[in-house]
Amino acid sequence: MAAQYGISGTTAKALSASIERAVTDGTLAPGAALPPVRRLAEDLGISPGTVATAYKELRRRGIVLTRGRGGTVVAPAPAVATRRPPRVPEGLRDLAGGHPDPAFLPDLLPPAPLTPGAGSHRAAPRLPLLEEEVRAWLGQEGVPAEHVTFAHGALDLIGRLLSVELRPGDAVAMEDPGYHHLLDLVTALGLRTVAVEVDGEGMRPESLRAALRAGVRAVVCSPRAQNPYGGCLSAARRDALVGVLGEAPDVLVIENDHAGAIAAAPLHTLTAGGALTRWAHVATVTKYLGTDLRWAAAACDPATLARHDGRLLLTSGWVSHLLQRTVLALMTDDVTRALVGRARQAYAERRRALTAELGRHGIPAHGASGMNVWVPVRDESAVVNGLRTYGWWVAAGTRFRIHSAPGVRITAAALPPADAARLARDFASVLGETQATYGG
Template sequence: MAAQYSIEGTTAKGIAASVERAVTEGGLAPGDALPPVRRLADELGVSPGTVATAYKELRQRGLVVTRGRGGTVVAEAPSVASRRPPRVPAGLVDLAGGHPDPAFLPELRPPAPVRPVYGSHRAAPRLGALEELTRAWFERDGVPSEHVTFAHGALDCVARLLSTELRPGDAVAVEDPGFHHLLDLVPALGLRMVPVAVDGEGLVPEALRAALRAGVRAVVCSPRGQCPTGAWFTRARRDELVAVLGEFPAVLVIEDDHNADIAGAPAHTLAATGELERWAQVRTGSKHLGVDLRWAGLAGDAVTLARHDGQMLMTSGWVSHVLQETAAGLLRDPSVAALVAAGEAAYTVRRATLLDGLARHGIDAVGSSGLNVWVPVRDESAVVNGLRTRGWWVAAGARFRIAAPTAVRITTAALGVEAAGRLAADFAEVLGESQATYGG
């Protein structure tokens, strides 16, 4: 508990550093309460304003949250370190990771030989061949491609976009439930998350409008294959969302279309309407070309992409040309395209098979696109532990939720038909045991 750790410091920065050190070293755990401002001020011999400033800095950086009369407590996912997924116990079938089936991933073939480079590639960071392939990738789904650039992956891209556009304390609208790594990233950048409810068609328009009226400066969303629910924008929903966003033209809209090639759903993206003033869409090769291909394509308005590239120029400079050559080779290979298409078809069947199996046992679940199925449950821990005893390893929904109801996420990418039937039956047994324990 917080009382077992002695917070130190005589300045706001010193107090904040002391708390951060405690969180990093385990002296303060998620949910532990910090002392009230006045009490800590008396203990340290400083003004209440100094302590309040320290707590404000900690809140902006995502280390703590304030719960009204419940006081200030350590955040469930403090941003001093990323939440690495727990190690899968030996002997269990891993359905928690959100990863594609390796059977549908091509071999990565880096170009050879790679000639030595004099100086750097900062003056010409993008290979022309890959740039043209990237334009075609976006144009296939109607996304404007006049301005494109590259990044080292979707999260790398989103982090750079947010950090160039926003300042610590600014608010970002995120899907709830949503991508767990994004929910870690936003507070790590010192930004505030405003949750927006998601249904089967993605962001709920009225929930988005409420977030925009509350002053968010950016929106991050997925048009299809949404993690963890599998939601995707219908054309009607897309048009509703664009109408809402049109009332707030200065807000940056970031679409993460990470499942573009294996989602099993059509593309009705916000960007394709051409009606957004500030926008970016990122697509990554991780889900259909390989998790180790740390490359993403980015399309957007001229100002947004210029700011992204300006910051990249001052940091990593460019995406490795060796990596770019590898990506270009994959994107223009017909055999790779056929393999990816086969993967998309298989993922659709596997996802639907589990949904059907659960439905036969009277279990409601969602997962209309992408690699996962989202199953609402009363007690996440009971379900995760119950399935573990039966040989399955699934993800508790807590990692993906802010205010959304409890659930578990099951990755179906490598789940065969027979295994899906066994899992559905085991899931029903676990729910029955949970109801017997907790009632009704």
């Protein structure tokens, strides 16, 4: 086994580096089983303790995980690999990427005049005018906005919060199905994922309660435009979840409102009313102002904000003031605001059209808000490959799932209603073909 995968080394450091190289170059694929500790020790002529130490380090760094009697395997998204989505085959209509329609994105123009920075902005990392705009923006949505901070996008912000609050091996409650980059991030930080079931109203309270009882230290959830399922919190569901979270006041709750202005659903934030002790509400603009605007804002409780900003101070120090000025100019521009309003309306129409057309063929689909539609299927590969023959490219659900049932994600943002009927017909044909092939 060691020779087969090119695993070598006589020290724990060398052994872990060897396994890491095998994962990086694809020799050891995600899910591949590593040799049992004693067998690998015998093959390499080293002590079992050396192998166990190497495996422990790889687990800590999110490269492998242990499945009890199932042994040690390469993580589904190992932290050393760049798991990019598959390249869209030439000639196919791309409905897999989760991207906004470029027709509804404003032109990104740098602020004028461009002047060289005079020095460090560590003492004043946030532009006061943008900070004021963010407070007003979040405050209108019902989020307590006394303490706000900025970061280089939602993943940057969430990753920093988790890294300062938790330690490798701690557990995080995550939506299932959920945003694959967040699932990968948790693994890369050496944290354990505990799945929480979702439906059209977001996290299910009973499933969240089970995760809290399992000892999670943090919860990451979406209040609307949940990716990929499309759920959005109702007022009643919000209240139910807050009641459950009240049973574990020390747990950090991170609310990721990644598509707020185009979600076409009201924000029922968990942070309203002051019931949570440790919390952060994260808001971004990349889905409607520009995917290259790597900027996010967050409102937090005072302790969470201090810990985040303390770590930011030691790394990048601040978010580029040129970027902040660009965001501020777009957020306060009437033409851009009108464009965002048209995007919100168009995405809602496209999402509703697709779910309605699928429904006409007896195909259930979920997408109460946001840009995506989730369609449960029995065989993801058969559906993805079947739709490919009709000229469509959709995302297999496996990278979004922990334990939930199979499905495919369709990004409806760039699918005009006139095309939804044809996609639904082709989807129904694919399901008929797979049923004829594999049985009912």
